[in-house]
Amino acid sequence: MAFGRHIQRVPFKIYMICLFIFLLFVPPLVGNYWTQVLGDIGIYIMLGIGLNVVVGFAGLLDLGYVAFFAIGAYSYALCASPQFDIHIPFWVMLPVCVLLAAIGGALLGLPVLRMRGDYLAIVTLGFGEIIRIVLNNLDPITNGPRGLLRIDPPTIGSFVINTPFRWYYLILAGIVISAFIAERLNNSRIGRAWIAMREDQDAAALMGIDILKYKLLAFTIGASFAGIGGAIFAARQGSIFPENFSLMVSINVLCLIIIGGMGSISGVIIGAIVLIGLPEVLREVQQYRMLAFGALLVIMMIFRPMGFIPSRRRKLELTE
Amino acid sequence: MSYFTPEILIDQFINGLTIGGIYALIALGYTLVYGILFMINFAHGEIFMFGAFGGFWTITYLLNIGFAKRHIIITLILAFLVAMVISSTLGALLERIAYRPLRKAPRLTPLISAIGASIFLQNVMMLIVKARMQVYPDLISERYYEIGSFSISNFQIFIISFSIFLMIALYLFIQKSKTGKAMRAVAEDKDAAMLMGINVDRIILITFVIGSTLAAAAGVMVGMYYTQINHMMGFIPGIKAFTAAVLGGIGNVPGAMLGGYFLGLVEAFGVLFMPAEYKDVIAFSLLVLVLIFRPRGILGEVVSERA
Numbered sequence: 001m002a003f004g005r006h007i008q009r010v011p012f013k014i015y016m017i018c019l020f021i022f023l024l025f026v027p028p029l030v031g032n033y034w035t036q037v038l039g040d041i042g043i044y045i046m047l048g049i050g051l052n053v054v055v056g057f058a059g060l061l062d063l064g065y066v067a068f069f070a071i072g073a074y075s076y077a078l079c080a081s082p083q084f085d086i087h088i089p090f091w092v093m094l095p096v097c098v099l100l101a102a103i104g105g106a107l108l109g110l111p112v113l114r115m116r117g118d119y120l121a122i123v124t125l126g127f128g129e130i131i132r133i134v135l136n137n138l139d140p141i142t143n144g145p146r147g148l149l150r151i152d153p154p155t156i157g158s159f160v161i162n163t164p165f166r167w168y169y170l171i172l173a174g175i176v177i178s179a180f181i182a183e184r185l186n187n188s189r190i191g192r193a194w195i196a197m198r199e200d201q202d203a204a205a206l207m208g209i210d211i212l213k214y215k216l217l218a219f220t221i222g223a224s225f226a227g228i229g230g231a232i233f234a235a236r237q238g239s240i241f242p243e244n245f246s247l248m249v250s251i252n253v254l255c256l257i258i259i260g261g262m263g264s265i266s267g268v269i270i271g272a273i274v275l276i277g278l279p280e281v282l283r284e285v286q287q288y289r290m291l292a293f294g295a296l297l298v299i300m301m302i303f304r305p306m307g308f309i310p311s312r313r314r315k316l317e318l319t320e
Numbered sequence: 321m322s323y324f325t326p327e328i329l330i331d332q333f334i335n336g337l338t339i340g341g342i343y344a345l346i347a348l349g350y351t352l353v354y355g356i357l358f359m360i361n362f363a364h365g366e367i368f369m370f371g372a373f374g375g376f377w378t379i380t381y382l383l384n385i386g387f388a389k390r391h392i393i394i395t396l397i398l399a400f401l402v403a404m405v406i407s408s409t410l411g412a413l414l415e416r417i418a419y420r421p422l423r424k425a426p427r428l429t430p431l432i433s434a435i436g437a438s439i440f441l442q443n444v445m446m447l448i449v450k451a452r453m454q455v456y457p458d459l460i461s462e463r464y465y466e467i468g469s470f471s472i473s474n475f476q477i478f479i480i481s482f483s484i485f486l487m488i489a490l491y492l493f494i495q496k497s498k499t500g501k502a503m504r505a506v507a508e509d510k511d512a513a514m515l516m517g518i519n520v521d522r523i524i525l526i527t528f529v530i531g532s533t534l535a536a537a538a539g540v541m542v543g544m545y546y547t548q549i550n551h552m553m554g555f556i557p558g559i560k561a562f563t564a565a566v567l568g569g570i571g572n573v574p575g576a577m578l579g580g581y582f583l584g585l586v587e588a589f590g591v592l593f594m595p596a597e598y599k600d601v602i603a604f605s606l607l608v609l610v611l612i613f614r615p616r617g618i619l620g621e622v623v624s625e626r627a
Contacts (some may be wrong), residue, residue, distance in 0.1 A: 061428050063435075111612045117427055118360050119611055122562060125606035129559075135595045247555075250436065258432060291443040297436025301429050302421045 007226030020176070027168050035164040041276045042171035043233055047253045048083060048260070049178045049269035050225020055254065056263035058218035060113070060197030061121040063250050064128030067270040068223040070135060070245040071104045072097040072230020076142070077148040077240050090154030094231050101227025102220045109219035113212060128250055147241030151234050167236050173231060178225055179265050183219070186263075194218055252276070255297060270309055324592065329375055330470040332588040338545070340584020341483030345538040346561030347568070347576040348490065349411075349499060349531030355507040355571035356527055358421070360579045362434035363414055364535060365558020366441035367407045371536025372543040372553060375402035379457050390457060395459060403536040410441070411532030412525055420521070438442065438554075445551035455552050456543040479541045487577050490530070494573060503527060507571070508598040569617025578618060 027035040041247045047069060054062045075097045079088045110121045135142045142148065154170070161170055185191050193214050195203040206209050208296045234240050252275060260271025300307070346368055354359045378399040382388040388395040417436045423429040457619050464471040494500035505513040506523045514520050542557065564583045568575025583603060589600040610617065 061431065079476065114610065115615065117610055118431055119566070119615070121428075121431060122360065122559070122566075123608050123611055126563075126607050130601050130604050131600065133601055138597070193361075251439065252621070254432075265565070287447065288443075291441055291447065294440030294443060295435045298418045298433045298440065300437065301425075301433035302418075305425065305429050 020232045023172060024169075027165050029258065030144050031165050035168050035320025037277060037280050039164055039167050039171050039236065041272050042168070042175055043229055043236075043295065044253065044256060044272040044276045045269055046171070046178050046232070047226055047228045047249075048256050048272055049175070049182050049265060050222045050264070051223065051253050052222075052257050052263065052268055053182060054218050054222035055257055057191060057198070058194040059117075060214060061117055061217060062124045062219070062222070063121050063247075063254065064108075064124035064126070064131075065222070065226060065253055066245050066247065067124075067131040068101040068104055068109070068226035069233070069249060070131050071101045071223075072227035073234040073240050073245070074142060074148070074230075075100045075227075076231040077151045077234045078270040080152040080235070081148050082150055083143060083148050087152055090152065090231070090235055094228065097231040098224045098227040101230065102224040103290065105220040106216060109216045113215040113219065123252070125247065128245075130246060130248075132242055132245050135245065137145045145242060146207060147239055148234075149239040151238050151240070153238070154235055161235075171232065171236075174228060178228070182225075182265060188308070190214065190217065255293065258307055259296065259300060261309040264307070264309050267307050267309040271307070274308075322373050328592070329471050329589075332592065333585070334470070334472050334476055334480075337581065337590030338584070338625075339587065340581035341480055342359075342538045342541055342545075342580075343557070343561050343564045343583050344577045344580025345483055345486060345534045345541075346557060347564035347580045348487070348573065349535050350565040351568070351573060351576040352503075352527050352531045352569055354565070355573075356503070356510075356524055357419070357430075358427070359419065359430045360434065360562065361414075361531070362431060362558075363418075363438040363441055364502070364531065364561070365554030365556075366438050366445075367400040367411050367414070367554075368542075368557060369549075369551065369554035370410055370441065370446060370537045371403040371532075371539030372549045373408035373454075373539075374449045374536060375399040375540035375543055376454060376549060378402040379459050380623075383457050383459070390575065392459060392616045399459075400537060400540055403540045406535045407532040407536035407539070408529040411528040415525055415528040418604040420524075442551050442554070449551060449602035453548050456547045456549060458546075458547070475545050479545060482537070482541070486534060490534065491573065493530075499523070559607075560600075560603045563603050563610075566607060567617055568618040569612050572617065572619050575617055575619035580600055581617060582618070 029198045030038070047065070050068075051062065051065050054060050054065070076090070076093045078084065079086050079093055079096075080090065081087075101290075108124070110126055112120055113312065136145055138144070153160055155161065159166075161167060192202070196207065196209060196215055197211055202212060219242065233244075237244075256271030256275040257268055258271075259274060260269070261267030275293075326337065329599065337362070349364050349367070350361060353359065353364075379388060379395060382395045382398065414437055418433045422433055463474045465474070465477075494503060502513070502518045503524050505516065505518055506520055510520055513523075538557075542553070560583060561580065564579035565576045566579070567582055568577070568579030570576075577614055583606065586601055586606060587599055591599055594602075
């Protein structure tokens with residue numbers, strides 16, 4: 001038995017390592033423009049991994065995920081731009097952004113997590129919109145629709161991360177770390193509690209799982225991933241505007257999870273490549289992109305609700 | 321503050337009643353569907369948007385062929401009818417294609433399908449009208465009547481009275497007609513209703529059609545009242561109407577009406593206290609607060625426990 005398991009697991013690891021080594025050499029091969037696109041995809045992968053914790057692992061439909069992304073981005077931008085002439089280094093701000101996003105998650109989660117799933121979806125959606133409206137109108141702090149400009153890029157010593165190539169590696173590192181954390185979470189006691197809760201809340205509660213605590217944990221952890229994503233986004237763009245944080249970001253992230261396969265990290269990666277990368281390839285048909293997107297969601301729900309690459313565990317659940 | 325003169329309060333009250341009636345009409349669509357299927361028809365705002373465009377196309381066409389100037393009332397009736405036909409066809413298609421196959425699926429699956437449908441419909445309209453603001457043709461010019469110290473426009477009178485008329489009609493339909501009785505039976509207990517010989521699929525379809533018809537009426541009214549429409553116009557009113565439905569107690573028909581007016585009035589008076597940009601925040605905050613403190617709404621939700 002043990003031997004059989006051994007054989008099954010090794011190829012996957014080797015496969016992942018090969019993929020990683022391959023990814024290290026991609027930027028010189030594809031050039032500046034595509035490295036930039038890969039960076040965009042990378043940020044969405046990080047958001048996807050985070051939202052996957054909330055939606056895929058814990059089964060809480062969060063339609064306002066962009067709010068935490070915005071918290072991360074604006075926290076960094078306010079503390080590292082000429083807006084208030086504060087210039088705190090990126091590496092100091094990164095944990096702060098994560099913390100602030102996590103606090104945001106907890107503050108929203110505490111009152112709303114008692115609600116039924118579909119109510120939760122609408123309330124989080126409302127929260128995402130509130131954040132955007134506030135960012136748009138809080139002129140003295142956020143500079144309103146004119147946005148925050150000239151945000152400091154991160155530096156390592158005197159090495160400034162300011163080209164697509166350098167960003168690519170930073171984002172890649174971020175993805176690897178996020179994916180590792182998410183994978184460990186999924187296979188931990190917490191992860192199993194989330195799954196139990198997702199499948200049958202009452203049964204899980206009877207088994208002694210503190211539902212509210214685990215929901216809150218999922219919400220907070222998910223939000224902190226978005227905090228990292230936000231800080232990286234702000235530093236990479238160099239300028240951010242409230243319209244960067246519209247409902248469409250939440251929907252995009254949600255869709256890439258669903259298309260890729262809820263609960264699986266390779267699914268998130270495939271989903272992000274399909275959803276964010278493909279439109280770059282198909283520039284001419286861009287206006288039909290969202291149209292296809294909407295139709296795809298409906299079709300997926302009807303014919304393949306588990307996504308392209310469902311998590312192994314979820315596949316078992318859905319096909320039993 | 322010198323702000324709160326009686327005139328301003330009465331003006332805001334009339335504004336609140338006008339917009340509240342519109343919210344109530346849209347909210348009824350959410351509530352009717354939720355009462356029967358326990359799902360949030362996320363694409364309902366888009367059905368409302370298509371209704372607004374249906375009226376827009378009809379009025380524009382009739383103005384172009386010179387019919388509208390001679391028969392204003394007929395044009396108006398036609399605009400509403402065309403809008404209602406477009407919206408209810410769409411609602412029926414939506415139910416048939418996007419929701420019916422998922423009736424037995426876990427709760428989040430139809431919700432995601434609805435989000436997909438909503439995105440799809442927005443983009444269909446964007447491809448048709450090219451992402452521009454369209455200006456509703458003014459069939460009737462807006463006229464204000466001074467009554468004592470306050471004024472009310474002919475549009476406001478029309479919207480207030482027509483939405484009340486539609487709601488009374490709906491209420492009577494649900495309470496008195498045979499189909500209405502069947503709708504109530506299905507909402508109460510689908511299986512028992514089926515055993516009593518009610519065609520549940522048909523009743524669900526009818527529910528979608530009725531909800532869409534009311535949304536279409538609201539769409540044409542919004543078009544005439546605010547004069548500008550675009551393909552994204554369904555989103556915010558959709559969320560607000562959902563808020564109204566939850567406020568009144570989802571699944572509860574009189575509740576949705578009450579919730580609509582309540583939200584309209586809160587918004588109208590709310591802008592007296594805070595900048596107008598935060599108007600949308602009022603509705604969302606209200607939604608969050610209601611769900612936290614009174615999740616069953618003002619009148620209590622009418623949803624059978626077995627979802």
